[in-house]
Amino acid sequence: xxxxxxxxxxxxxxxxxxxxxxxxxxxxxxxxxxxxxxxxxxxxxxxxxxxxxxxxxxxxxxxxxxxxxxxxxxxxxxxxxxxxxxxxxxxxxxxxxxxxxxxxxxxxxxxxxxxxxxxxxxxxxxxxxxxxxxxxxxxxxxxxxxxxxxxxxxxxxxxxxxxxxxxxxxxxxxxxxxxxxxxxxxxxxxxxxxxxxxxxxxxxxxxxxxxxxxxxxxxxxxxxxxxxxxxxxxxxxxxxxxxxxxxxxxxxxxxxxxxxxxxxxxxxxxxxxxxxxxxxxxxxxxxxxxxxxxxxxxxxxxxxxxxxxxxxxxxxxxxxxxxxxxxxxxxxxxxxxxxxxxxxxxxxxxxxxxxxxxxxxxxxxxxxxxxxxxxxxxxxxxxxxxxxxxxxxxxxxxxxxxxxxxxxxxxxxxxxxxxxxxxxxxxxx
Amino acid sequence: xxxxxxxxxxxxxxxxxxxxxxxxxxxxxxxxxxxxxxxxxxxxxxxxxxxxxxxxxxxxxxxxxxxxxxxxxxxxxxxxxxxxxxxxxxxxxxxxxxxxxxxxxxxxxxxxxxxxxxxxxxxxxxxxxxxxxxxxxxxxxxxxxxxxxxxxxxxxxxxxxxxxxxxxxxxxxxxxxxxxxxxxxxxxxxxxxxxxxxxxxxxxxxxxxxxxxxxxxxxxxxxxxxxxxxxxxxxxxxxxxxxxxxxxxxxxxxxxxxxxxxxxxxxxxxxxxxxxxxxxxxxxxxxxxxxxxxxxxxxxxxxxxxxxxxxxxxxxxxxxxxxxxxxxxxxxxxxxxxxxxxxxxxxxxxxxxxxxxxxxxxxxxxxxxxxxxxxxxxxxxxxxxxxxxxxxxxxxxxxxxxxxxxxxxxxxxxxxxxxxxxxxxxxxxxxxxxxxxxxxxxxxxxxxxxxxxxxxxxxxxxx
Ligand SMILES: Cc1cc2nc3c(=O)[nH]c(=O)nc-3n(C[C@H](O)[C@H](O)[C@H](O)COP(=O)(O)OP(=O)(O)OC[C@H]3O[C@@H](n4cnc5c(N)ncnc54)[C@H](O)[C@@H]3O)c2cc1C
Ligand code: SF4
Ligand code: SF4
Numbered sequence: 001x002x003x004x005x006x007x008x009x010x011x012x013x014x015x016x017x018x019x020x021x022x023x024x025x026x027x028x029x030x031x032x033x034x035x036x037x038x039x040x041x042x043x044x045x046x047x048x049x050x051x052x053x054x055x056x057x058x059x060x061x062x063x064x065x066x067x068x069x070x071x072x073x074x075x076x077x078x079x080x081x082x083x084x085x086x087x088x089x090x091x092x093x094x095x096x097x098x099x100x101x102x103x104x105x106x107x108x109x110x111x112x113x114x115x116x117x118x119x120x121x122x123x124x125x126x127x128x129x130x131x132x133x134x135x136x137x138x139x140x141x142x143x144x145x146x147x148x149x150x151x152x153x154x155x156x157x158x159x160x161x162x163x164x165x166x167x168x169x170x171x172x173x174x175x176x177x178x179x180x181x182x183x184x185x186x187x188x189x190x191x192x193x194x195x196x197x198x199x200x201x202x203x204x205x206x207x208x209x210x211x212x213x214x215x216x217x218x219x220x221x222x223x224x225x226x227x228x229x230x231x232x233x234x235x236x237x238x239x240x241x242x243x244x245x246x247x248x249x250x251x252x253x254x255x256x257x258x259x260x261x262x263x264x265x266x267x268x269x270x271x272x273x274x275x276x277x278x279x280x281x282x283x284x285x286x287x288x289x290x291x292x293x294x295x296x297x298x299x300x301x302x303x304x305x306x307x308x309x310x311x312x313x314x315x316x317x318x319x320x321x322x323x324x325x326x327x328x329x330x331x332x333x334x335x336x337x338x339x340x341x342x343x344x345x346x347x348x349x350x351x352x353x354x355x356x357x358x359x360x361x362x363x364x365x366x367x368x369x370x371x372x373x374x375x376x377x378x379x380x381x382x383x384x385x386x387x388x389x390x391x392x393x394x395x396x397x398x399x400x401x402x403x404x405x406x407x408x409x410x411x412x413x414x415x416x417x418x419x420x421x422x423x424x425x426x427x428x429x
Numbered sequence: 430x431x432x433x434x435x436x437x438x439x440x441x442x443x444x445x446x447x448x449x450x451x452x453x454x455x456x457x458x459x460x461x462x463x464x465x466x467x468x469x470x471x472x473x474x475x476x477x478x479x480x481x482x483x484x485x486x487x488x489x490x491x492x493x494x495x496x497x498x499x500x501x502x503x504x505x506x507x508x509x510x511x512x513x514x515x516x517x518x519x520x521x522x523x524x525x526x527x528x529x530x531x532x533x534x535x536x537x538x539x540x541x542x543x544x545x546x547x548x549x550x551x552x553x554x555x556x557x558x559x560x561x562x563x564x565x566x567x568x569x570x571x572x573x574x575x576x577x578x579x580x581x582x583x584x585x586x587x588x589x590x591x592x593x594x595x596x597x598x599x600x601x602x603x604x605x606x607x608x609x610x611x612x613x614x615x616x617x618x619x620x621x622x623x624x625x626x627x628x629x630x631x632x633x634x635x636x637x638x639x640x641x642x643x644x645x646x647x648x649x650x651x652x653x654x655x656x657x658x659x660x661x662x663x664x665x666x667x668x669x670x671x672x673x674x675x676x677x678x679x680x681x682x683x684x685x686x687x688x689x690x691x692x693x694x695x696x697x698x699x700x701x702x703x704x705x706x707x708x709x710x711x712x713x714x715x716x717x718x719x720x721x722x723x724x725x726x727x728x729x730x731x732x733x734x735x736x737x738x739x740x741x742x743x744x745x746x747x748x749x750x751x752x753x754x755x756x757x758x759x760x761x762x763x764x765x766x767x768x769x770x771x772x773x774x775x776x777x778x779x780x781x782x783x784x785x786x787x788x789x790x791x792x793x794x795x796x797x798x799x800x801x802x803x804x805x806x807x808x809x810x811x812x813x814x815x816x817x818x819x820x821x822x823x824x825x826x827x828x829x830x831x832x833x834x835x836x837x838x839x840x841x842x843x844x845x846x847x848x849x850x851x852x853x854x855x856x857x858x859x860x861x862x863x864x865x866x867x868x869x870x871x872x873x874x875x876x877x878x879x880x881x882x883x884x885x886x887x888x889x890x891x892x
Contacts, residue, residue: 015461015462016561017460021563030472032518052451052454060451075757
């Protein structure tokens with residue numbers, strides 16, 4: 001294995017061990033191979049010709065939630081997420097990626113409409129794939145039959161996705177583009193709807209990105225560069241020609257793909273780089289858009305009192321951690337929910353989802369997730385709000401295990417409620 | 430390694446013995462960045478398993494290298510002669526915290542910060558605070574006798590180890606020491622094991638002294654024109670009969686290094702900085718802080734900043750904490766030494782280091798726990814220029830010679846390991862080395878435990 005860019009990245013690691021303190025996975029594994037330092041050492045050994053078994057190295061790299069905690073704690077600015085993704089992709093070229101992944105990423109995800117078709121098939125009970133489907137940040141994850149552990153609670157797929165519920169000419173063009181994402185379109189269309197209505201409340205013209213392919217993050221983190229590229233090409237081309245002033249993402253992971261990961265998928269020198277930069281510049285998280293566009297400022301005063309402290313906010317790793325967008329969602333919640341919102345215990349702990357990780361090792365993913373959700377519940381939280389599709393999927397599943405009365409929602413749903421409250425009362429002057 | 434030995438270990442440990450190349454790679458390094466591949470990695474869960482591993486090692490003659498978090502700076506956990514790396518990661522329970530008799534009983538794999546936090550919750554304090562406390566283990570701390578910023582007031586790990594349970598190189602399980610404040614029954618085997626770098630015994634349990642948690646603390650940053658002034662202040666502080674809980678000195682080289690990472694506004698002409706902390710009951714903290722600020726001013730401080738709230742204190746500490754990240758930005762390779770000199774010789778030592786840096790044309794960054802005369806001397810190199818590396822090595826050797834000459838010691842807290850083995854004799858003399866080797870013989874006659882450490886060119890395990 002040879003990769004000079006990768007070698008430059010791993011070369012920064014001083015083997016200090018700081019990453020051991022923060023790794024989401026380390027307490028589960030209690031072995032060095034789980035932490036960033038071990039993964040970096042393995043890649044270095046692979047590049048130095050020590051010839052560790054490529055499958056095993058790939059396995060070790062896959063055993064990672066890409067939560068980015070190590071990277072943020074690292075005193076030497078080692079870009080662990082980038083290293084893990086690059087390593088996975090390099091190794092994929094050597095040992096290939098699991099067949100189920102390549103089929104799904106290559107065929108289903110890159111073509112718009114394909115996910116909808118797959119969802120319909122699944123909803124209609126065709127046992128083509130896992131019958132009760134979803135658990136991933138693109139629909140594909142829920143399909144590979146027999147993956148993951150048993151006992152998972154998965155949402156019933158609604159008959160109609162959010163995009164399908166729109167009128168044919170509705171939200172076809174506008175200065176603001178809403179990138180709904182697979183999960184908030186097909187699995188939780190109510191979130192797609194809430195995001196759409198609340199973004200529309202800005203008074204700007206809003207288009208919904210209809211012919212979107214998957215954001216490409218699942219393929220990219222799985223080391224499937226080709227499928228990720230296919231997603232990226234289509235998305236960039238269509239976004240570029242639609243020319244929105246702003247692109248709003250209700251899902252933190254999709255946003256991460258467009259704000260950061262795409263730029264390393266299509267680095268400087270590659271033709272698409274300019275487009276990727278152009279799109280990255282315009283991409284924003286849902287909460288920041290609501291603050292900047294004044295929607296939040298126009299919300300009616302939240303009702304005081306009775307449910308104080310019931311609503312918490314879970315920090316999605318990609319959104320709050322990697323992209324540093326934690327305060328914005330809280331600001332939105334304070335306006336939308338008033339003192340019903342309170343910091344919840346362990347807000348910034350990873351939910352344990354990790355995309356492919358959840359499929360690959362459901363038991364560990366669930367242990368981490370249950371820990372997270374129980375901590376919040378014990379602290380008195382009754383509604384966990386968040387802003388990432390993977391986190392919603394995971395925490396709903398975990399809530400069902402820990403305390404079925406616990407609700408898990410997207411912040412857009414709470415903002416939509418607040419807006420509705422405003423409409424019920426006399427118009428404000 | 431003998432396949433029969435591996436089979437026997439496998440039978441004992443099941444999947445807690447790993448021999449795959451991938452796992453071995455992950456236990457081949459520590460914070461020195463050097464690498465040696467072990468033949469296998471063992472994750473025992475209790476003293477009995479540790480004992481049986483060492484018995485097998487004696488039977489089949491393979492090395493056993495204890496390893497905590499692998500954060501050591503002297504190569505202590507590196508399997509330089511192969512064999513089995515014995516990781517304490519799965520022996521990480523806090524067995525008991527006795528709030529009446531003020532001690533804790535822990536397994537060796539407990540992370541330092543975890544113990545500190547558990548003690549804190551009970552209003553108690555486990556003082557040792559190596560900068561690596563969030564990941565280093567108690568076993569590693571004991572084996573290296575780690576210290577930290579608060580050593581100036583609270584001492585080092587050694588001062589908190591009341592008793593130990595350890596597996597010797599023979600496979601015998603000994604219990605040393607006491608669970609009481611005093612104890613003089615026979616030789617002090619506890620102290621013998623502390624700082625022995627895993628060469629005499631493998632600690633399987635430790636009884637550690639706790640003290641009441643100080644009520645509050647205040648932090649001061651005093652800026653001086655040069656090291657002479659700062660070093661004078663250090664001695665004046667000691668003479669003023671106030672014991673700070675931290676007294677960190679950063680010379681111009683370290684300040685430059687910090688400024689490369691965070692822009693901290695400093696007055697014109699700042700050539701040296703002292704960071705001081707006092708802790709205790711609120712009224713005495715306020716009084717001591719004032720007294721120390723006064724002392725610094727009278728020693729010519731250009732400016733003294735005092736903070737007593739958490740935010741302000743963190744702001745002052747930021748300077749100290751930014752040194753390490755800054756170092757790497759200066760140059761990729763650092764030779765990181767931790768000499769200790771008598772406090773009264775601090776200023777001389779800093780002068781010597783400045784001269785040495787100029788003479789050898791290598792960048793040297795100095796900072797340290799000035800309160801106990803401990804200076805971290807970082808000789809920075811590119812790692813790609815052979816001549817520069819040679820000059821750096823010469824510089825390090827001169828630093829050690831000078832240190833011994835002024836009555837200091839070549840390692841305050843990082844230990845000898847492989848990094849400083851060539852210089853052991855320089856400090857303790859041939860007789861010192863010989864007595865140590867005789868002791869080693871007695872604890873570990875077959876040379877099973879961590880061979881190749883502390884002593885130069887020690888052969889691998891005896892046939
Ligand atoms: C960023 C950073 C900052 C640091 N700051 C400081 C500091 O301020 N002060 C300081 O003193 N050190 C410091 N260190 C050095 C290091 O963290 C300490 O030496 C620490 O005590 C090592 O603990 P560990 O668990 O990582 O041990 P390891 O590195 O795994 O092992 C260290 C030694 O202990 C032995 N050992 C481990 N467990 C046992 C056991 N159960 N029984 C017998 N022997 C055992 C090993 O064989 C080895 O010889 C720092 C290191 C880093 C990376
Ligand atoms: S914290 Fe960073 S430099 Fe240190 S071991 Fe982990 S990845 Fe390497
Ligand atoms: S990204 Fe998260 S799970 Fe992966 S190594 Fe880093 S801290 Fe551990």
